[in-house]
Each structure stands twice: as structure tokens, then as C-alpha cells.
Amino acid sequence: MSDEINVVITGAAGQIAYSLIFNIIKGDMFGLDQKIRLVLLDLPAFMENLKGVIMEIEDCAYPLVTGIIATTDVNEAFTNAHYAILVGAMPRKEGMERSDLLKANAAIFKVQGKAINDHANKNIKVLVVGNPANTNCLIAMLSAGNIPKENFSCLTRLDHNRAKSQIALKAGVNVKDVHNVIIWGNHSTTQYPDVRCGYVNVSAGVKSTIPNIIKNEAWLQGEFISTVQKRGGAVIAARKFSSAASAAKAITDHMRDWVLGTPEGEYVSMGVHSDGSYGIPAGLIFSFPVTIKSGKYTIVQGLPIDTFSREKLDITLKELQEEKDLALSFLEM
Known part of the structure; x- marks a missing residue:
């Protein structure tokens, strides 16, 4: 573990991320001594929500947080990332066929996988949470050919x-x-x-x-x-x-x-x-x-x-x- 690690969370304005962020910054994930630079990635429509999340992170005054970045730019988000937790995904909506869901998410995770491949630390660990998690993870992994396959996993x-x-x-x-x-x-x-x-x-x-x-x-x-x-x-x-x-x-x-x-x-x-x-x-x-x-x-x-x-x-x-x-x-x- 380095003096500071860059941790990327996608879908950072969502419900899961809101609970997750505070687990991370109080030391439950990486240990009580690991300094963390948080990178929060989401769509432009949610940037205002992320401002409120950042205010709460600041107000918690957890000493492990060395910096917070909120961005809509996938390439900026994954630059020198050590850990990536891919929470954001297209949810299944009423009337949506399974094929439509897979198509939408394949496009999302291809882009994110390529950004990880091009910009992240080559030892990055990537956890895919957004559903369908197994297949989204596979797409991200296949799109990041320079990253070892064993550095990708999905949440079960x-x-x-x-x-x-x-x-x-x-x-x-x-x-x-x-x-x-x-x-x-x-x-x-x-x-x-x-x-x-x-x-x-x-x-x-x-x-x-x-x-x-x-x-x-x-x-x-x-x-x-x-x-x-x-x-x-x-x-x-x-x-x-x-x-x-x-x-x-x-x-x-x-x-x-x-x-x-x-x-x-x-x-x-x-x-x-x-x-x-x-x-x-x-x-x-x-x-x-x-x-x-x-x-x-x-x-x-x-x-x-x-x-x-x-x-x-x-x-x-x-x-x-x-x-x-x-x-x-x-x-x-």
C-alpha cells in the first residue's frame, strides 16, 4: 500500500455509493492508516448532488481523506487509479428487454474498461457492482487488455x-x-x-x-x-x-x-x-x-x-x- 491511494467510485451520486463512501473514508476497507484520494465519477445531471456529498465528506472530518475529485470525465477519473469500484450502470426500466439492458451496459463498460486500460495504474484492482455485474465485468476486462485479467472481479x-x-x-x-x-x-x-x-x-x-x-x-x-x-x-x-x-x-x-x-x-x-x-x-x-x-x-x-x-x-x-x-x-x- 502506498502513502496515498486513488480510489474511483462510479455512480457516485447514487444510493449505494452514498453508503459506501463513508465506509471507505473511515478505514473499513483499506485499513485505519491508509490515506485516500477519492475520485467520484457520475453523469453531468448529478454533479449538483455530488456537491452535497462532498460537503458531508468534509464535515465528517475523517483524517484519512487527502483529496476529493468530482468529475464527469471518465479519462480524468481513472488517471493513475489504484482501485476502481464500478457501481454505476444502466438500471432495467419498465418495458426494457433484457437485450436492451445488456446492450446499454456493454457500451458503458467498454468505455470504462478502455479508460482503465489507457490511464489507470497497471496494478489497479477493479470491482464491478453495477448489474448485470458478471457480464459488465467481463466487458470491462476485455476492454482493458493491458490490465491482468485477475485484477477484475464482480460482487457476489x-x-x-x-x-x-x-x-x-x-x-x-x-x-x-x-x-x-x-x-x-x-x-x-x-x-x-x-x-x-x-x-x-x-x-x-x-x-x-x-x-x-x-x-x-x-x-x-x-x-x-x-x-x-x-x-x-x-x-x-x-x-x-x-x-x-x-x-x-x-x-x-x-x-x-x-x-x-x-x-x-x-x-x-x-x-x-x-x-x-x-x-x-x-x-x-x-x-x-x-x-x-x-x-x-x-x-x-x-x-x-x-x-x-x-x-x-x-x-x-x-x-x-x-x-x-x-x-x-x-x-x-
């Missing part, structure tokens, strides 16, 4: 956190005692929340597998999976807004672990470039269980994939392949 940590919480609630334990759940595949309703290899700390030095604690296979293979898959929609239905605070917390968790590492024996879920692991073809951004050390993630190998799990992986794989093909058909790449 929110789904991971949701899965941990649901297990904790069902088992009647604290969420900190739930470990090694997995989110496989796409950040969509086809994702596969998998707890077969997870465990619960029962007491000091004693742990037990999640299936052994829950003892309800029908729930684990049914309601649990469905709840996690549909949680985002359930929040919107209840709150009338998307899940901003929990998304910001998940982004913070994802980046903190990516930069500072995961505890020994602990794995987390990240959408990363597939390398053929678990039969997932290379060339997709797919959520895998990973461990992280010294800023580099490693896909956890050798986990058992039973028939039920293989079927779930194939469903989300098919969706991602279709998204990729459709998105690339709109671009000359």
Missing part, C-alpha cells in the same frame, strides 16, 4: 453475506460463527448458494458442518436457496428501494479481503475470471470460492460437486454464456 459478496445470515438465523447462532458458504455462478436468480462444505463454530474449538447443524436437507436445497436468490427483489418490494446499505457493506468486505487477505482456512465468494475450475469454461466471470493472500486470490480446488450441485452450476453457467454472447454481439471486440 452480498449474496455470500445473505447466505451466511440465513444459515445463522436458521441455526440460532451468531453470523460470525458461520463459515465457508459459497455462491457459485451469476449474480442473478440463477446463482447457487451452496453450504455443503460450510461449517458452524459450535463452541470453543468445536465445529460442525452446516448440514449436520441444520438437519433439514429439503430446506437447504429449497427455501434457503430461493431466499438468497430472490433477496434483492424482496428488499425492493418491502423497502421500495434497492439494498444500498447491505451492498455497501458487501463491497467493503470484498475489497478489504482482496487487499488485506482472508483468514487462514476461510474462503469467500468472488466473481472472477474462470480458469476451467469445476468444469466452468474459461472466458466467463463466474463466482467461485476463493482464498486471498498478498492481494492475490486463489480459487479453492477439490471441493466435491454432487449431482444436485452440478445441475445448479449448469443452469447458472448457461445463463452467463447467453449473456456473454448477447453482450459481445453488440460490440466490436
